[in-house]
């Protein structure tokens with residue numbers, strides 16, 4: 001009896017213990033949720049209210065589905081207006097709010113926290129060139145962090161400087177020039193497939209959805225230039241990353257509102273974990289192979305691709321590695337994520353602008369034929385540096401339709417001040433690049449129009465301020481891959497212009513949509529006509 005009673009007591013005690021533990025977990029979870037969703041936003045908003053800075057308007061944005069619905073409504077009546085590219089107030093709801101208060105700081109509600117929108121260029125420069133550590137990167141959502149890891153985009157302080165020292169040499173112009181061959185070879189393959197489709201058509205014309213094609217192309221380019229001979233494994237990493245990207249974006253809002261949701265064994269989390277393992281295992285095997293090969297005599301070192309150059313810089317002269325294996329893996333993931341969609345959209349929007357401005361298309365074609373030679377002449381990096389008009393058009397594309405429409409920062413210290421307003425620690429700062437790129441005070445009265453000639457004296461003289469073009473951001477955290485992207489875009493445009501005349505297909509709907517990057521919501525169909533078939 002005694003024995004039985006004892007076991008009953010200990011059973012009851014265990015149940016009680018589990019119940020208390022569960023209650024503690026639930027209370028912690030609730031506390032974290034309240035702090036994140038209620039208390040912190042309230043504290044930040046109150047600190048602003050005390051200084052007289054209020055929304056209007058506090059606007060509620062609950063993510064892509066709501067925005068895309070309103071975007072669909074806003075774009076349904078849009079017609080393509082060739083002379084004006086001032087689409088933003090019409091199709092991007094959050095930018096509509098910014099327009100009304102443009103030039104000042106103002107608060108908006110960013111789903112989970114108040115965000116201070118910064119519309120003055122002087123403040124933008126102060127934030128982006130900050131060296132005192134006042135303005136850092138906001139904490140990345142867990143799903144995006146899982147996708148890119150703690151690579152250059154998210155690291156801070158000394159860690160960021162250490163990473164940047166290792167990665168910088170891979171993006172030096174002399175190294176990038178050696179990659180032009182791989183870029184042109186990948187683009188050449190796509191263009192040959194268009195040629196054969198156009199040649200097979202009686203009209204010599206073919207309609208191609210170029211957005212999709214450029215996504216594939218830029219993925220191929222980054223796989224080749226980052227992983228050289230391990231390209232096939234690199235492509236596998238890319239495909240897994242692409243699925244991870246899809247999972248990350250679809251769960252962005254759930255994970256943001258429900259603390260700890262990323263750890264629950266849901267179907268999508270299980271798939272995500274499997275893909276993350278695959279990405280990691282494949283990258284470890286590529287890196288191990290490369291390190292082993294570099295030790296062999298006469299192997300020529302780590303290789304001339306982005307990974308090889310990064311490993312070489314990492315080894316250092318004293319043999320002490322600056323970055324760990326995990327950090328190198330995170331940088332490889334970052335190359336894929338940061339360097340692929342962005343460049344694809346640059347090419348897509350350049351095709352759109354040249355397809356709607358045939359006189360510019362013809363000027364560029366003449367320049368390409370003059371500097372790069374006819375369709376059978378290989379594209380060289382030196383010829384690409386002579387393409388002044390092509391460069392001007394690409395800059396104008398980045399100004400009007402830059403892939404990154406918004407850069408975010410967060411105040412990391414208590415004493416940040418903007419426009420005489422004390423900004424509490426933990427405040428999200430939004431820099432609306434797309435709005436600033438249309439500022440008439442900065443760019444002149446034709447700010448809303450396509451006018452590549454504004455860049456004729458160089459990017460630093462195109463506007464009232466030398467660093468007004470924010471497409472790659474400015475300051476120490478500006479894009480490390482900007483020369484890479486420009487070379488790739490120039491090589492691809494040169495190859496297309498030599499082989500095809502093109503125009504935007506009549507079925508195109510002008511609906512630029514900001515799904516993390518700015519893209520034509522319904523793709524970009526282009527009619528390509530083979531030149532000298």
Ligand code: HEM
Pocket residue numbers: 152153154164334335336338339340342343346402403404407408470471472473476477478479480481482484485
């Ligand atoms: C047209 C193409 C591109 C555009 C418009 C673009 C735009 C940007 C912008 C605006 C930033 C700053 C983000 C911020 O401060 O929050 C950035 C950073 C970065 N980009 Fe790009 N990018 C492009 C291509 C590339 C390519 C090709 C690569 C690499 C292969 C790349 C790698 C990076 C990295 C690693 C950073 C973080 C730099 C740091 O914080 O040190 N980007 N990019």
